[in-house]
Amino acid sequence: MIVAQDMTDQQLAEACAKALWSTDNATQQLGMELASVGPGEAVIEMVVTERMTNGHGTAHGGYLFTLADSAFAFACNTYNQATVAQHCSVTYITPGALGDRLTAHAHEISRKGRSGIYDVTITRQDGTVIAEFRGHSRSLGQPLLTDAGA
Template identity: 70%
Template structure:
């Protein structure tokens, strides 16, 4: 692997994502796919299965939140600084249905010092907005890759 100091911003984002994905049992356990990564942005998708349905027959909100949270995590961890969630909120707009392919697209709104704000839009396969999520991040002193 190329030394971190010689990586482009895109190479660094991809390398950090590989390290995170390799131990992300939660996202992988839900059959999520990391579809796209670039500095400050990520796109992750998953198909709603029958075991994700709530008592109304819709996708349980916790699974939608988890998808959005995973995209948030990958977006804010693209700079080789281990970054964690400080606060998150979600607004559900329409139900996800069993069989829907949901996609969470995260993008950086602000990154100042150790704090960041990221918006995540969750859509279904038709492009309908299922939820809007906002995450506030906090960086730690640790890194994903040796510096």
């Protein structure tokens, strides 16, 4: 059995993502897919369905926020420290549309002590930036994985 301290940084990030994914009902139920994960980084994709459109017929901002928040969560939980959001903000740049395949790419800007800052860019399939998100994280001071779960 591989224990967390014997893993490479990439293996640890993948093990943490697997553990987080196994209980992340919101991300799974919205049809999101974890495309990739690495230390301090994650990419999640989602297709805008009819249920996700607003009164203007565009992607509802709450779903865009949720996509970015999920990518943020996976990125900041790659170090085997249970980590949660402390503060998040989003700027919507252009609307998403029904059928768009959106990609949220989260990457670490800073991680000091128990606090981190992560930026997430959401793009649609043609590369157009839909939204920019910044999340501030806070470690709970406990491991995400148990050695048995690693």
